[in-house]
Amino acid sequence: MALIVHKYGGTSMGSTERIKNVAKRVAKWHDAGHQIVVVPSAMSGETNRIIGLAKEIMAQPDPRELDMIASTGEQVSVGLLAMALQAIGKQAVSYAGWQVAIKTDSSYTKARIASIDDVKVKADLDAGKIVIITGFQGVDEQGNITTLGRGGSDTSAVAVAAALKAQECLIYTDVDGVYTTDPRVVSDARRLNTVTFEEMLEMASLGSKVLQIRSVEFAGNYRMPTRVLSSLTDPLMPLEEEAKSGTLISFEEDTHMEQATITGIAFNRDEAKITVLGVPDRPGIAYQILGPVADANIEVDMIIQNQSVEGKTDFTFTVPRGEYQKAMEVLEGSVKAHIGAASIAGDSKVSKVSVVGVGMRSHVGIASQMFRTLSEEGINIQMISTSEIKISVLIDEKYMELAVRALHKAFGLENA
Ligand code: ASP
Ligand code: MG
DSSP states (O other): OOEEEEEEOTTTTSSHHHHHHHHHHHHHHHHTTOEEEEEEOOSTTHHHHHHHHHHHHOSSOOHHHHHHHHTHHHHHHHHHHHHHHHHTTOOEEEEOHHHHTEEEOSOTTSOOEEEEOOHHHHHHHHTTOEEEEOSSEEEOTTSOEEEOOTTTHHHHHHHHHHHTTOSEEEEEESSOSOBSSOTTTOTTOOBOSEEEHHHHHHHHHTTOTTSOHHHHHHHHHTTOOEEEEESSSOTTSOHHHHHTOSEEEEOGGGOOOOSOSOOEEEEEEEEEEEEEEEEEOOTTHHHHHHHHHHHTTOOOOOEEEOOOBTTEEEEEEEEEGGGHHHHHHHIIIIIHHHHTOSEEEEEEEEEEEEEEOGGGGTOOOHHHHHHHHHHHTTOOOOEEEEETTEEEEEEEGGGHHHHHHHHHHHTTOSOO
């Protein structure tokens, strides 16, 4: 017998028919002798619908009131699932975040979990009940309802699993796992049986949107084994088979590395590049350029400063494409004159492609293989950045898919 947390996404909870299927699956796990806590999302489209209503009233709704309503989709889900379980003869009880309680800070619409009380849940589990807890929501010190940011139910589930010291957190979703790259770009992308949480963090932050990134951080911090698996299979499929399906997010030490050096190719289509030309090369310049950009709440990613020639240098960095105009305005506004730069150039049609893998720690030559592959395809590299387990290049958006396909093949990631 083990304590296991299941999380079901919006699609899996999308209709009463589907909720009945979730109930069958959950009951199957409970019948096998496990203690089960379920953390569902709102029914698909519901959170968007609710936020849409708020926006019909005002463009910038008060975040506290927004959380008050945005959190209700999950409340409907838990109640319906409890009923669906009761309808098939299971004892089940649902809780909103504040009832558990899942305590958060007060940053409405993006609150962070501070603590989770396990007393009530443990007592219910010991009494043989299936416990269903709202995803996405919590309560702050003052008793205000908060939400954890879009996609936050993943984080709720992993956090609940960590608090209860569950054996595993199973994230049931509409894809059957994590792939070597997006199968819409590379048709023979392969599903990974395991991926380390560090790799997953890189893949998630680079645009593979299977899980909310904060949930992966939680899994890593609390060493919670977390599995991404399909909710579209037959709910009554054999449990042993289901328990091994999907992709397990694991920890380097306890994985027998199935894969070679590289685990996946991640990409981010929507990048923009900005170059400040002819900047005096003196202390404080990076701060004077990037400080105002950060103050405008714009996230900067890759950064390069060139060798200076006659006391002048060029400074290049990337921002999300959606922030490009704003960043240019900030720089053209006061920064350029203030630092005495010659000019500012930009390109909003660039993409980032990265190879990711913990195997990089013990293998050399990955970067040169990556650069050779791109050069054979005639793709120009505009910027390069590296971390211990990742090499990223910035290239013309036109060549992004070509680059991803070529690298996927060069590193032998395709389906055997
Ligand atoms: N219902 C919330 C959303 O749509 C949370 C979640 O589904 O994870 O973002
Ligand atoms: Mg989601």
